[in-house]
């Protein structure tokens with residue numbers, strides 16, 4: 001099996017796993033991965049992550065032109081912005097995962113770090129979660145807002161919309177967005193409780209031991 005064929009299969013298996021566990025729904029959510037030649041594979045517009053067909057994934061060349069498969073997701077610009085700003089990005093996952101979306105709708109969230117450091121794995125996989133302001137889906141102003149944050153953040157929460165996470169590989173991007181969703185769920189469970197978050201010293205120690 002060629003590397004490209006393997007990557008196609010991996011994208012579809014990841015989509016099915018996310019969909020089957022309720023991490024995204026309907027035709028929401030999209031996945032992309034970089035190819036060795038500088039191009040990308042991307043989930044098609046209007047597709048359900050639960051029923052992706054490896055042969056129909058959108059294929060974009062290194063210049064971003066659509067050269068094969070179905071048309072790419074309408075949210076392709078979220079992905080291309082992350083790749084443009086973060087050179088080591090191998091994959092990007094965007095979901096409308098319920099608990100992360102719920103946090104993105106809360107009034108008074110810190111735009112520099114939308115969730116507190118409540119667990120070590122959240123700090124290790126996400127670090128500081130930036131909040132991008134609301135714009136309608138497909139609005140290029142959203143790409144600009146993401147672009148302004150992406151050089152400093154691999155994980156960005158789009159207000160009233162959902163998370164977008166870049167990783168060096170599809171496995172690392174998926175791991176991180178799942179950690180984010182679980183942390184959002186824990187955070188909502190703990191609302192109203194007095195939370196003992198990790199201290200700045202504990203966060204600094206984790207970053208030293210597990211550099212991103």
Ligand SMILES: [Zn+2]
Pocket residue numbers: 029075094095096137161162
């Ligand atoms: Zn979206």
